[in-house]
Amino acid sequence: MLLKLQNVTKTYLSGEQPVEALKNISLEIGSGQFVSIMGPSGSGKSTLLHLMGGLDRPTSGRVIVNDQAIETLSDDEVSKFRRRNLGFIFQFFNLLPTLTALENVALPRLLENHKMKDITPRATELLKMMNLGNRLDHRPNQLSGGEMQRVAIARALLSKPLLILADEPTGNLDSKTGESILNLLSNMVRENGQTVVMVTHDLNAASYGTRLIKFRDGSIASDQMISQPEPPPLIWGNLDV
Amino acid sequence: MKNLFFYIGLPHLRLKPLRSLLTLLGVAFGIALYVAISIINHSTKNSLRENIDAIAGKAKLTVTGGTVGFDDRVLSIIKKHPGVKSAIPMIEERAYIAGKKEKSGSLYVLGVDLLQEQSIRSYKTTDQKVINDPLVFLNQADSIIITKQFAHEHQLALDSKLKLATANGSRSFTVRGLLEPEGPARAYGGSIAIMDIDGAKLSFGKGEKVDRIDIITEAGYPITEVQMELERSLGKAYQIETPETQSKKLDSLLESFQLILTFFSSIALFAGLFLIINSISIAVAERRTEIGTLRALGATRTSMIILFVGEVIGMGILGSILGCLIGRILAEFLSAQVVTSVAQQFQTHISPEKLSFTTREFVITVLLGTLATILSAIWPSLKAAQIHPLESMKGYTEHQVSDGARLAKKLANGGLIILFLVTCSAVFEWERYSTLISASTKAGYVIATALFGPFVVILFLKGLERIPRGTFSAVFHFSHENLLRNPKRTINNVMALLVGLFLVMLISTIRSSFHDTLMGWLDQTFISDILVTSTGRIATTEVQALNENIQRRILKIPGVRAIGTGRGAGSRVIRVPYLDGKITIKAMDRFADFYSGRYISAVHAEPLELIQRLYGPFQPSVLASQDFLMKHHKKEGDTILLNTPRGTVQFRIVGAIYDYAPGGVLYIDRKIYKKFWNDSLVSAFAFNIQPGHDLEQVRNDIERTLGKQLNLFVISNHEFKVQTQEAIEQSFAYTRAIELIALIVGMLGLLNTLLISVIERTREIGMLRAVGSTQGQISQMIFWESILQGFLGACVAVVFGIYIGWLFVRYSLVGSIGWIIDFHVAIPAILSTITVGILVSIIAGYYPSKKASKLLITEALDYE
DSSP states (O other): OEEEEEEEEEEEEEEEEEEEEEEEEEEEEOTEEEEEOOOOOTHHHHHHHHHHHHHHHHOOEEEEEETEEEGGGGHHHHHHHHHHHHHEEEETTOOOOTHHHHHHHHHHHTTTTTTHHHHHHHHHHHHHHOOOOTTTTTOOOGSHHHHHHHHHHHHTTOOOOOOOESSSSTTTTHHHHHHHHHHHHHHHHHHHOOOOEEEEEEEHHHHTTTEEEEEEETTEEEEEEEOOOOOOOOOOOGGOO | OIIIIIIIIIHHHHOOOHHHHHHHHHHHHHHHHHHHHHHHHHHHHHHHHHHHHHHTTTTTTEOOOOTTETTTTTTHHHHSSEEEEEEEEEEEEEEEEEEOOOOGGGGEEEOOOOOTTTTTTOOOOOOOOHHHHHEEEEEETTTTEEHHHHHHHHHHTTTTTEEEEEEEEEEEEEEEEEOOSSSGGGGGGGOEEEEEEEHHHHHHHTTTTSSSEEEOOTTTSSSHHHHHHHHHHHOHHHHHHHHHHHHHHHHHHHHHHHHHHHHHHHHHHHHHHHHHHHHHHHHHHHHHHHHOOOOOOOOOOOHHHHHHHHHHHHHHHHHHHHHHHHHHHHHHHHHHHHHHHHHHHHHHOOOOTOOOOOHHHHHHHHHHHHHHHHEEEEEHHHHHHHHHHHGGGGHHHHHHHHHHHHEEEHHHHHHHHOOOOHHHHHTTTTTGGHHHHHEEEEEEHHHHHHHHHHHHHHHHHHHHHTSSSSSSSSHHHHHHHHHHHHHHHHHHHHHHHHHHHHHHHHHHHHHHHHHHHHHHHHHHHHHHHHHEEOOOGGTTEOOOOOOOTHHHHHSSSSEEEOOSSSEEEEEEEEEEETTTTEEEEEEEOOOOOGGTTTSSSSSSHHHHHHHHHHHHSSSSEEEEHHHHHHHHHHHHHHHEEEEETTTEEEEEEEEEOOOOSSOOEEEEHHHHHHHOOOOOOOOOEEEETTTTHHHHHHHHHHIIIHHHHTOOOOEHHHHHHHHHHHHHHHHHHHHHHHHHHHHHHHHHHHHHHHHHHHHHHHHHHHHHHHTTTOOOHHHHHHHHHHHHHHHHHHHHHHHHHHHHHHHHIIIIIIHHOOOOOOOOOOOHHHHHHHHHHHHHHHHHHHHHHHHTTTTOHHHHHHHH
């Protein structure tokens, strides 16, 4: 199993009042799944994503990614684990404004101290795959929302991570661009066998997943597999977003 | 890590050139002042050492005995002493060009025995005849040799006449030779003249005394042994020293003065470094999401520290190099003022021409400057490392606001603790225990102000909330709210300006305390209508001493009234060695009793009582200045031993007085002084004007009848006070430049933070414009914010400047220079600090306010 959560609890202090964001959650996610997580605001879905990515630590319980209990790792170790094994896609893209599209994609490897010239072929290939071959030297402020999110996806794919965590990846995009992005993620799962965990408010977006987990008040309200029809082959030229 | 710097750090510096430049300049100016002061301190010491070495020549030991010299019969004793190969006497006297009131026309006259001189000092003149055949020189009593430099400066040539003020009036000398800048001619910046020793004795009223005897020891005799033997046989009245010991003594004399200079320049350096801390703190706050993203993508905490430290390394190196260059130029500008101050305080001459800043010093400064920059970047970098990866996922505005309010309190608590510690350090004199404690205390003054100040500003701002709406314009209220809404930003802005303004207020307070104390003391003690002196500057007692019999001739002039018991009151001021330093002796004629001793500023006693004790039957006695008593742990009734030309004499301290001559002062009855020092010269005569006579008329009469002949000058009570005031101003002239630099650094800091706050608020400004704010209103809003911060920062700077000034004057100053100064707060200083604060904030706020008003609404709304 790629990802295991065992009796995970997360409690925050809101002022002096403890708030239980996650209540004793146990969950397993296998390779090649596209898991959509839904729930109202404050239901614990984002907290779950943060724990999966090692961005936060559980109050109790275990988070095991690819057989590694990440809550036991030191801050530096979990940082290194993240950059080697996980990919992140954020709602607001989180591209570095001072870097070009190519450099943004290369960032995880730059953090590993690889030379830019060694990273460039793979980063260029990913951007071309995202139909951004003509935007390599553009900075984020020269790109549209959809383009920025595709750069962010390319960045998440750079290290060929087993697990991609997406926090509302279409939340800031128009519906047409959003659909293209979701198709892209869906194809990645199907073609590369990568695992995507996506938090979303949007039922339509969630329907692109192969599994839908619904959260309510820090607990799993439902967990169901979704049968997906064969999606149309992705024609990159259509992704004119 | 290299990647982080090149791909993340460097682009930030490159894409924000104005901010990078402002930070760079902040570091550069901070370092510049430090460099300038270091260069001056170093060069002053070198110059003093050079003077000593140049005059000493080949001498291994030098015998001296204070300003008035010692009996020349000592020479024969020394010559007979085992281990002494040769002993050469010398007269060393500062002489003034006759007819010039100011001391700019002065030179050091070395009265030497040219027949013996070649064995100890070598002179080179343009025409070697005078040196090779000194008899020609000696046969003409008016002969003098001056340096080529002095000749050039005063348009003199061979056979020119040079009129000098002597003890018996002005006397004309003929230039017989011009010295090349070698040997003793290098000393005192070339303001050197050579005369025959007997002629010098006569001219300067030395009688049978000499000022120094230079000794060359026999080979094979250890110098220290000869020194000890001479000390044993000559007694304590004589100082027998090697040139190295003389240098060290001068170094230690300068130490306290240089410590104050270094203190001021350290604050400016700290202000520069503070700019770095501020700038990075703001960058960290601004780039919170970016840092969070990097952390989420796998950047470690350490790499975040390295990233931010790396960003300032380049700034540190460039800023330090630029600082060195500016500092070198600044040193040129400051040196004349500092040197005047040093020369005035220590009554010695220093040539500032040779300001040296070696390549080695340059490299060390750049390295230290860079290191200091790195150290100042560590704290904000640690804060960056603490940013959680989750910051990439959420907005942080609210978090930042509450964080700012908490931060102000936290900083204030830290500031309060430091303030308490530095207060304890000053009050309980911990500073005396080690240089480190002393330096930390001084740094603590600044840090406490910087940390506590913003909290006070926030409190002020909260207080302003009580002002009913409508009292001021809506834009003013909006600006005020903006400042309160983002305390973190306000803290940064205020801190940037505060350090500079604090320094201005601190210096002003110290300066006004000195000024008011000295002028108050002078008003109390200087009561005669006129003073008659020779060329020089009486306010700093740099004058040619006069023959005491001159007073009889002055008294014959109509309108002149005796101030003393039947005569003019003469006073003689000399500097004499005491223990490891030098003190001032003021020997004064007794004033008539009916003056009630008003001319003495007594400590815890009636002046008349002290006068009666000083001139009473129990002699020899002295009145001692309070700083002398404190420095030497003496009290009334104790005795002190003074080395006089007549041997060591025990004096009883019969009272404590206030006097502010450097090193401590002793008042002695001039009759007693004449007896022990064998010196009847007078530095100045005090007279009153008879009722019904006009002061100007009497002055003209004195100058007309005796002035030209005896080179006398008359200054009125008022003129003397003005001259003293000028001397005080001159002593502190250098502090003006320090204040200016501190203000520039503070202004750069405020400009930097204001610019950032405009960028930070681009979207908010766009929104305000969208809902109908005019360009003028936006501009006014930023402008008001700037002025409010400048005003409040200045108010806090005033409060802290006064408090720290009080600590410094009341406690630290006593420890460092031994002067007891009354604390005075200058109202003009308060007003000028507040005005400067507002002006600086207006200058700093102008560009950002224009920039904000010109933002395009649509672009501003889209700004991320």
